Each structure stands twice: as C-alpha cells, then as structure tokens.
Amino acid sequence: MSIYQKLSCSTISLSIPRLMRSQSERNPEDNYRSNLESSLKESLGIENPTLQANHSDRNSSIDDSSQTSATILIVDDTPxxxxxxxxxxxxxxxxxxxxxxxxxxxxxxxxxxxxxxxLDVLMPNIDGFETCSRLKAQVSTREIPVIFLTALSETVNKVRGFQVGGVDYITKPTQQEEVLARIQTHLNLQRMRHTLARQNKELQQTLDFEASVRRITDKTRDSLNENFCLQVATQELATVLNLGSCQVELYDFEQVTATIACEYNSTLPACQGETRQVGDFPELYQQLLQKYPLQLVEAIPQFNPQGIQVTRLACPIFDDRTIMGNLWGLRPPGEVFTPLEIRLMQQAASQCAIAIRQARLYADSNRQVAELAKLDKFKNDLFKIISHELKAPMSSIQLAAQTLENLLKTTKNPRKSLLFDRVFKIFNKSCQQQKQLMDDLLNICYADDRTKIIQPELFELNSWLSNLTQIYLERILDRQQELILDFSAEKINITADPIILERIIREFLENACKYTPAKGEIKIQTTIATSEISLCIINSGVEIFSEKQGLLGARINSLSNNKRIDIGLGLTLVEKLIEILNATIEVKKKNNKTTFCLKLPL
Incomplete structure (x- = not known):
C-alpha cells in the first residue's frame, strides 16, 4: 500500500489569507460597491451573505474585486x-x-x-439580439451578464433585449461614468450570485455531511463490535466524499507500530493487516501523534504507469485517554480536501474513537467476567480439594479413636495388644497428616508475604538431597521400587531457603512414590548450567500431568474427571513456594514417565 512508502512531498496548506482593506483605504468605487451590496442584501432578505457554515472557508475565500481585474468583452461594429x-x-x-x-x-x-x-444591438449579419441568444444557449457562456449598447430607445427593443437574456442596456451615445457604474453594478451582482450559489452548495454539503455523521452514529451506537463500527465509518466516508480508498490504522499499546485494521477500497488493492513502524516515518507521525490532521501528496507505486500521485488526508483517532490510530482518505491528485471535508473526517474519527472505546470496554468487561467465572470455579474446585484432603485423615482419626476406645473397654491390657499398636500408629500418622494439611493451608494464606517466609541459606545441593531421600528409602523398598540418584559430577552450591525447597521436593517424592508401580523407577537428577540449576524428579508408571497443565490445574482436572489420581493439596502450596524461590517448574510426560523439573536461579 502506498501509504507505507516514504512521503514524497510536504503538507499542502489549505488556508489562503483573505486580503482586507480598512475603511479609510477604500476609494469611491468601493463605497459605491458597498452601498450596492447592502441594498442587495436587503432586497434578497440576507442578513449575512457569508454563511457561517465553515470558519476556515470564510478565511480561505477570495475577494475577487481586490485580487483580480474583471475581463470585459466589447462587441461593436464601429471602430x-x-x-x-x-x-x-x-x-x-x-x-x-x-x-x-x-x-x-x-x-x-x-x-x-x-x-x-x-454588446451592440445593430450589427451586420448577426445582430446583438441573436448573438445574445446564442450566448445564452451555451452552457459555458449562459451565465455571463450581457449589457446592450443601443441607440434604439423604443420600449419594444428594450423588452426584446431582456427577453433574449440581457441584464441591462446603455443608450448611445454612452456616458463613461454611466458605463462604469452599470458594469460595476452587474459585476457585483454576478459576484454575489456566485457567492450565494457557492455558499448554498457548501450549506447543502454541510447538511449532507451532518447526515453522514448521524448515519455513522446511528449504525454504531448499538454495536459493540469494533470491526463492524470501523467498516461502517470507512464505507460511509468513501461514499459521501467519493474517495478512492478509506482506511483505519490502529497503533499498538506503545504506539510503536501502526496496522491497517479496516479499509474500504474502490481503486486500490487490499492491504488490510499490513503493519509499519511508526519510527520509520517521523515527519508523518510527529504531527499525527500531536492530534493534528495532515494532508499530503504522494506517489502510488502500484499504479500503472508508476509515479502517479494521489492526495491523502489523515485525521487522528483519539479520545481523552489516548491516541488510538488514524483515519485515512485518498482521492485523485489535484483534488485537495476542503476544510469542510476535513471537519467531516475529524467528526468521523471522533465517532470511530467512541466506537473503539466502547467495544474495548465491552471486551474488557467480558474478559473480566470470564476471569471472575474462572476464579469462582477455581475457588469451588479448591474447596472440593480441601474438603477431600481433610476428610481422609479425619476419617482415619475418627475410626482409630473408636477402635482404641473399644479396646480400652474390652481388653484388660490393651497396650499389649498388636491391634492397639497398629491402630495407634494409624492414629498418630493421621494426626500428622492433618497437621501437615493445616500447615499447608496456613502457608498458602501467607505465601504472598515473602519476607515472613523465606530464610535463605548457602548449602551444597547434592549432599542435601542425599540426606533428604533417606527418609523415603524404607517406603521405596516396601513398595519394591528403585531409587536412582543421578547427581551432577561437580558440587552445586546454592543459596535458597532449605525448608521451602524441602517442602517442594517432599511433595514431588510423595507423589512419585504413590504412583510408581512395583519394580518401577524413581530418579532424582541434578544438572548445572550457566545461569540455572535443574532439579528433576522422574517416576515411571502413571502419566499424572499434561505438559500444558499447571500443577493445581492438573489436580483439579483429575478430580473433576473422577480419575483415581489423588495429587494432594500440597501442590497448591508448591506453586506458591516455587514463585517465592523465583524458580520455574516444567512438567513433562513421555513413555509412561512423569517428570517434575525445577529450575532454580544459580
């Protein structure tokens, strides 16, 4: 699209200063003209002949009498x-x-x-009356005032002169002052007729433009679709202004790029979606980003032959918050946009800004509603997880308490009973689980206040992991699982909170032990890179997670889908703790293996 080429010429100035003269500088002819204009205004009932339709138009209008000399054609067969x-x-x-x-x-x-x-009346071959009739029969000359020069004083000749289109007559022999007065009178009348016709045309154009703005407003008022509103505006403007192309380009959030979001073309190839860098066109966007319209002429390489220039007008689209983009109009070369047309484009740009703001606010509100719904579902699912997690140890505690109570009532020495020891262990373990769950819930509540939680220390990771895994060896052997420690060859000195890191690793090991079948493998692997340390726990058997799911997301999905996987409330806390350590987590599944890979900054 040509607007994405470098600009080839400067801005066209639209304002033409109107030359005015003071009352003291006017000559008698000017006073006569002024008096004549005043009388004409009264006779025509015009209070102000310069219609207030457009302030810029009034400034750019030219007083012909003070700028150029009128051309007079004298026709007479007497030299x-x-x-x-x-x-x-x-x-x-x-x-x-x-x-x-x-x-x-x-x-x-x-x-x-x-x-x-x-025009002299009495001439050979074609007399003045016939000449006037032929002048009035042609479009190019019918509006030219004709004053007859005649020695005929009969009323019938005067009437015939008016019938064929004459505006006045001067009787021969002529008086120079009379000739001048009548010429000036009819030139002024002609000039005022042209001015009135032009102003009426401008007034009609103003009404048409206002109707166009109303149509844009009516069509976009009830719509919250941004693309639809922009399409209505570009199509309406292209039609009413007879544009070859009308486009809307929108900036990104930082106003670095400008992308054509909508267009309506009648002469140019489509270029919707094309983007350009604002910084590549500083002369253009410096003015547009200051909310000023810009009119320019540039070449269109796509046209054949190449080098054909067109006139472009850009009006910024903005509201009280920000500048959103620009509304572009294109028309053939030499056809500049008038101040009235520029004002229409600006009004349409304002309507586009309103439509864009409404559509974006509506989209934001929909996103917020969706996010609230997501959070509400998350809350409900989290409550399900909490109730599910708390129910299991509480049931075990209740059952163990009842069993112990029965043993105490029915057995003389209950402490010597094997059943008593087994139930007591269940009771004790369930209490520990309950306490751990409560600690996890409290840690989740206070996890956002990092300063109260984190207490970093410097320690060697591989040896620390070796000690931590000792508590799981008995369980792993009981389940007939295999524990593999695949540590890096070099020592890994790390500064972190060991309590937080232990809570994370224990949660991963708990799940690995829980879902690894007999004769399955559990591997703990450490590697060191330039900027980070990787600590991975890999278990064979059940593929717990999808790669695209988060930890808690996988837990909730498995619960909502009634799967038998019970990952535990601890993963909710783990996600928080990983954020506190400024670490990241990757969850992968492949070949019936699940990998939790914790990335810690070095």
Missing amino acids: NNLQVLFSYLETAGFKVLLAENGTSALQIANSQIPDLIL
Whole structure:
C-alpha cells in the first residue's frame, strides 16, 4: 500500500489569507460597491451573505474585486466606439477584449470566458439580439451578464433585449461614468450570485455531511463490535466524499507500530493487516501523534504507469485517554480536501474513537467476567480439594479413636495388644497428616508475604538431597521400587531457603512414590548450567500431568474427571513456594514417565 512508502512531498496548506482593506483605504468605487451590496442584501432578505457554515472557508475565500481585474468583452461594429470604450475601461483597471461582429464575439466568449459583455444591438449579419441568444444557449457562456449598447430607445427593443437574456442596456451615445457604474453594478451582482450559489452548495454539503455523521452514529451506537463500527465509518466516508480508498490504522499499546485494521477500497488493492513502524516515518507521525490532521501528496507505486500521485488526508483517532490510530482518505491528485471535508473526517474519527472505546470496554468487561467465572470455579474446585484432603485423615482419626476406645473397654491390657499398636500408629500418622494439611493451608494464606517466609541459606545441593531421600528409602523398598540418584559430577552450591525447597521436593517424592508401580523407577537428577540449576524428579508408571497443565490445574482436572489420581493439596502450596524461590517448574510426560523439573536461579 502506498501509504507505507516514504512521503514524497510536504503538507499542502489549505488556508489562503483573505486580503482586507480598512475603511479609510477604500476609494469611491468601493463605497459605491458597498452601498450596492447592502441594498442587495436587503432586497434578497440576507442578513449575512457569508454563511457561517465553515470558519476556515470564510478565511480561505477570495475577494475577487481586490485580487483580480474583471475581463470585459466589447462587441461593436464601429471602430471609434471600440477605441473609446477600450481606452476608458482599460484605464479603469479592466482587462478588455474586442470583437467587431457577433461571430467573433461568440468565438472569443467561448475561449476567454469574459466576466461581462458590452454588446451592440445593430450589427451586420448577426445582430446583438441573436448573438445574445446564442450566448445564452451555451452552457459555458449562459451565465455571463450581457449589457446592450443601443441607440434604439423604443420600449419594444428594450423588452426584446431582456427577453433574449440581457441584464441591462446603455443608450448611445454612452456616458463613461454611466458605463462604469452599470458594469460595476452587474459585476457585483454576478459576484454575489456566485457567492450565494457557492455558499448554498457548501450549506447543502454541510447538511449532507451532518447526515453522514448521524448515519455513522446511528449504525454504531448499538454495536459493540469494533470491526463492524470501523467498516461502517470507512464505507460511509468513501461514499459521501467519493474517495478512492478509506482506511483505519490502529497503533499498538506503545504506539510503536501502526496496522491497517479496516479499509474500504474502490481503486486500490487490499492491504488490510499490513503493519509499519511508526519510527520509520517521523515527519508523518510527529504531527499525527500531536492530534493534528495532515494532508499530503504522494506517489502510488502500484499504479500503472508508476509515479502517479494521489492526495491523502489523515485525521487522528483519539479520545481523552489516548491516541488510538488514524483515519485515512485518498482521492485523485489535484483534488485537495476542503476544510469542510476535513471537519467531516475529524467528526468521523471522533465517532470511530467512541466506537473503539466502547467495544474495548465491552471486551474488557467480558474478559473480566470470564476471569471472575474462572476464579469462582477455581475457588469451588479448591474447596472440593480441601474438603477431600481433610476428610481422609479425619476419617482415619475418627475410626482409630473408636477402635482404641473399644479396646480400652474390652481388653484388660490393651497396650499389649498388636491391634492397639497398629491402630495407634494409624492414629498418630493421621494426626500428622492433618497437621501437615493445616500447615499447608496456613502457608498458602501467607505465601504472598515473602519476607515472613523465606530464610535463605548457602548449602551444597547434592549432599542435601542425599540426606533428604533417606527418609523415603524404607517406603521405596516396601513398595519394591528403585531409587536412582543421578547427581551432577561437580558440587552445586546454592543459596535458597532449605525448608521451602524441602517442602517442594517432599511433595514431588510423595507423589512419585504413590504412583510408581512395583519394580518401577524413581530418579532424582541434578544438572548445572550457566545461569540455572535443574532439579528433576522422574517416576515411571502413571502419566499424572499434561505438559500444558499447571500443577493445581492438573489436580483439579483429575478430580473433576473422577480419575483415581489423588495429587494432594500440597501442590497448591508448591506453586506458591516455587514463585517465592523465583524458580520455574516444567512438567513433562513421555513413555509412561512423569517428570517434575525445577529450575532454580544459580
């Protein structure tokens, strides 16, 4: 897309200063003109002939009488009359064209388009009336005021002159002051008619533009779909302004890139989704990021032949919070955007900003609702886990207590009973499990306050792990499992909280022992790299986790799917403790093996 090429020319200035003269500098002719305009305003019922539709338009309008000389075409078959009028009108500042007959007058009028014609009535071949009729029959010359020069004073001739399209008549022999006064009068009338027609056109255009903005507003008001709102705006603008292309580009969060999010094309190939770096076009985006519209001319390489230039207008899309992007319009070269059209684009950009903000707020609220629903489900699942975990040891404690109570009532020496020792061990173990669960719950509650939990020490990891695994050897041997210690050859000195690290490793070993079948392997592996230490616990048998699941997520899923895997509440705490150690965890499954790999910073 051409807007992603370097700009080839500077901004087009739209404001043309209006030259004004003070009252003291006006000559008598200006005073006469002013009085005539005032009387015309009264007769036409116009309070202010310069309609307040667009302040910029008023500033850019040109007072023709003070900028250029009017062109007068004199048509007369008498050379002396031509010479006299030519000298006087040229001295008065007019540009004068001469014709000696109606045929040449028609040719000159079609090629030069004079502002006013002084036309003699009595001429050979084509008289003045016929010449005027032919002028009024052509589109290019019908609006030119024609003043007849005639020695005929009969009313019928005057009426005929008005019937064929004349605006006035001057009786020969002419008086120079009268000729000048009548010329100025009709030039002013013609100028005011053109001004009024232009202002009426602008007023109608303003109404059309306001209707376009209302249509955009009505269509986007009830929609919370950002793409739909932008599509409505670009299509409506392209239609009402007759644009070759209308696009919306949006910045990223940091305003580093600009991406075409929506477009409506009639002449250019599609380029929606293309992105460019804002920093590559500092001259362009410096002004746009300051919320100022920009009009420029650039070449379109895609056009054939290449090098064809187009006019582009960019209006920033922003609200009171931020600048979101820009609204671009394209039209053929030489067709600049008027101030009224720029204002329409700015209003449409404002509607786009409102639509974007509403759509994004709605999307954010939906995300928040989804997150709240997720948290609510997480809370419910967590309560299920807690109740499930607490129920098992409590049931064991209750059953053991009842059994001990019966033994005490029915047996003389219950302490010498083998059943008493076995039940007492169950009771004691269940109490320890219950205490561990309660400690885990308390640690989860206070895990966010790291300063109260973490107490780092320097220790050698491999020897520390060797001592820690001793407490699991008896259980591993009872289950006919094999424990493999695959430590790094070099010593690993690490600074961490040993109590927190022990809680993490014990949780992983508990699950490894629990789900590794008889004759299965449990491996503890350590490796050291440049910036981190890897501590992995690998067990064969049940594949507990999916690689994409978190620890607690896997626990909840296994519970909700009624699987027999019971990973325990401890993993909830483990996730918190891993964050406290600034570590990361990877869970992998492969070939009926589950790997918990803890990555610790070196």
